[in-house]
Amino acid sequence: MNRFISFLEEKFVPVAAKIGGQKHLVAIRDSFASLMPLILVGAFAVLLNNVFFVPWSLLASYIGEESAFIVWANTNLAPLFSLMESGTFAIIALGLTFSMGYNRAVNEDKDPLSTGLISVASFVLLGALARNNEVVASWVTNFLGAQGIFIGLLVGLITPEIYFAIVRKDWVIKMPDTVPPAVAKGFSAVIPGFIAVFFWALVAYIFNVAAGMNIFTWFETNIAAGLSVLGQNIISIVFISTLIPLLWFFGLHGANMLEAIMSPVYGTMGIENITKFSNGIRAVGTGADELAVWVRGSWDAYVFMGGSGATLPLIIAILVFSKVKSQKEVAKLGLPPGIFMINEPVLFGIPIVLNPVYFIPFILVQPILTLVAFYAAKIGFAGPIVNSVPWTTPPILNAFLATNGSWGAVGVSIINLVIAFVIYMPFVMIANRYEEQREIEEEKIA
Known part of the structure; x- marks a missing residue:
């Protein structure tokens, strides 16, 4: 047993640590972590509704959905918490895209605010505001929430790389030292931002012309269903469940290291479950x-x-x-x-x-x-x-x-x-x- 543990410690741990410290995976992990205020606020709002206030709530199953309290709460309290949900869960993908750009810029010592805003602009122009799918979740009218998380990840990973590449070439507008720093940063982001946004505009144009749909709808139609099936495969679930304690045994935070995988796949499914149950x-x-x-x-x-x-x-x-x-x-x-x-x-x-x-x-x-x-x-x-x-x-x-x-x-x-x-x-x-x-x-x- 000691020999086996020594083998794993020598061969497995360094590779796992290197993967866990990879800058893009770290950005994904940190970006999902930074969304916790949105997720927890929305979660408490949904939890209160589902436990106490709506006709399908846990309380209603005991006292009856026609009871005076449930009728009153569903009319006066449930809409309030539904609004809180629409301001949190409903913009998860948008927040993730900004957070990805922001965190990548912080790690590369670049302007985080400009990088995050350019990432959001790129995400929106791809068609995030338009959704009309009668076959899949017809009540959802945009891709700002859980439905747009994977494209948000893609945009959040690629946009900063384009932005940083232009900045490294020094293709920026430089202002005199007398100009306030905030204004100078804004001008220096114009050219890198233009090129990054233009890249995504070209991608959006190609999808609209060649596929007849935006990239969100194409992804939802062709890939999302397959990912959902793969994510529900017991082999992949058990593999994750085994890898977490294996990493922990060697002193590596297994859950944190795998969060870059668990949050995009299983976190997204969790948010979708909440929305579907409410509908x-x-x-x-x-x-x-x-x-x-x-x-x-x-x-x-x-x-x-x-x-x-x-x-x-x-x-x-x-x-x-x-x-x-x-x-x-x-x-x-x-x-x-x-x-x-x-x-x-x-x-x-x-x-x-x-x-x-x-x-x-x-x-x-x-x-x-x-x-x-x-x-x-x-x-x-x-x-x-x-x-x-x-x-x-x-x-x-x-x-x-x-x-x-x-x-x-x-x-x-x-x-x-x-x-x-x-x-x-x-x-x-x-x-x-x-x-x-x-x-x-x-x-x-x-």
């Missing part, structure tokens, strides 16, 4: 008008039980069975943050990182929990994720709120906690034997 869609599948089985929030609801590696059940197993005093002390300190999905005290305190005793359960527990939750949702035992819940929400409650009150989801969450506990338990006992052997050897030396 009355209840069927689960891979179709355009069906709710996705697995989204970004599925990991928080069913897999990250206390954090990456499902370490909350490990904490409980240590508190119950461990005879290693240092581990029990760390477990006691790690229990409160673990309940709220923060497990760095356990990962580095027990430690889990580079600890061969816990390598096998730490790597295997997430794929197993993923398989259980995925098929439970696929067969309809657990409801789909239709609310965005803060990742710090404790297990079980997270699943209940994220699925808008699915008791099947609660059951799966409890089952997964038990499974993780059972997986970790024998390794806690192995750790006891290791500690006993170490103490015997120390006594012999003394």
Whole structure:
């Protein structure tokens, strides 16, 4: 086992670290992170509506959609929170495009505001404001929200590169030193901005002429459906679930490193699930008008039980069975943050990182929990994720709120906690034997 871990540490970790530090992937990760104010504000607005105020809310399922409170709330409160949703979720792709340009410019020490604005201009001219697809989500009239995220990523990655290339050639308008800096920056961005916008105008023209549709509609028609099917493939989901703890075992933040993949694919599906649910869609599948089985929030609801590696059940197993005093002390300190999905005290305190005793359960527990939750949702035992819940929400409650009150989801969450506990338990006992052997050897030396 030690030889295998050393091999991975020597061959796998440097490559993973290099990929995780790649500047474009870092920009994607940071850009999605910067959207958290929009996402969380919109999520709370949707959550309040879906739990309390609309006829299909969790509360309405108990007191009846015809009850006086639901009728009053749907008339007076629900529209208010719907407006909040339209100002947050409905412009996610637009915000992402600006954030991508801004973050790339910050990393390259270029003008971030100009780069972000030019990226937004390019995104809009491609046809982001016009959408009329009766076959796919006919209620959506533009691509500013989740439907435009992939094109927003494309624009946010390419536009800064064009902009930076022109700036490096020094094809900029230079103003005298007496001109205020803000004005000088504006003029210096004119030529690079013109060339970048012209490039995307040419792309838009080619698509309109050759394909008879804008790039958003073409992508939605030809590629988006395939990506959705691929994203719902259990092999890709399990692979991600395995890679996250594997990276963490070597001290690399697995979830953060893979966020550049998880957010564009599964985060987008999560936002689309919320929108579809609000528009009355209840069927689960891979179709355009069906709710996705697995989204970004599925990991928080069913897999990250206390954090990456499902370490909350490990904490409980240590508190119950461990005879290693240092581990029990760390477990006691790690229990409160673990309940709220923060497990760095356990990962580095027990430690889990580079600890061969816990390598096998730490790597295997997430794929197993993923398989259980995925098929439970696929067969309809657990409801789909239709609310965005803060990742710090404790297990079980997270699943209940994220699925808008699915008791099947609660059951799966409890089952997964038990499974993780059972997986970790024998390794806690192995750790006891290791500690006993170490103490015997120390006594012999003394």
